[in-house]
Amino acid sequence: MCIFCKIINREIPSNIILENEDFLAFHDINPKAPVHVLAIPKVHVDSFNEVAPEIMKNMTKFIQDVAKEMNIDKSGYRVITNVGENGAQEVKHLHFHIFGGAKLSWSHLSDANPKSMI
Ligand code: AMP
Numbered sequence: 637m638c639i640f641c642k643i644i645n646r647e648i649p650s651n652i653i654l655e656n657e658d659f660l661a662f663h664d665i666n667p668k669a670p671v672h673v674l675a676i677p678k679v680h681v682d683s684f685n686e687v688a689p690e691i692m693k694n695m696t697k698f699i700q701d702v703a704k705e706m707n708i709d710k711s712g713y714r715v716i717t718n719v720g721e722n723g724a725q726e727v728k729h730l731h732f733h734i735f736g737g738a739k740l741s742w743s744h745l746s747d748a749n750p751k752s753m754i
Pocket residue numbers: 639648650663664665666667674717718724725726727728
């Protein structure tokens with residue numbers, strides 16, 4: 637069982653922010669911004685590559701609700717999901733990082749030439 641499924645099953649502790657029948661949101665253990673929350677579906681899906689559009693419909697609303705719960709909906713925030721090896725995905729259970737609570741930077745993403753594919 638993956639680590640996020642264990643969090644869903646309460647086999648591993650987490651700092652939960654919001655939960656409903658289908659989704660869970662909890663604080664990232666290694667925050668990269670004042671607000672760094674992970675939102676996940678309770679059903680195991682490896683990554684964004686495999687997720688069904690029907691799940692994303694309610695996932696979108698859930699992420700919006702997390703932003704409201706954390707009081708960052710008005711000030712702004714960033715949503716990221718890492719996919720696969722080049723996406724630097726470490727945990728193979730679909731999750732959306734929700735960052736906020738400060739002005740976020742938007743800079744260096746890789747050492748490759750960013751114009752090499754243009
Ligand atoms: P990613 O690289 O997109 O797969 O990100 C995985 C994220 O999960 C990282 O930001 C980790 O800090 C976070 N993480 C890993 N284990 C836990 C845990 N037990 N509780 C909360 N966050 C975790």
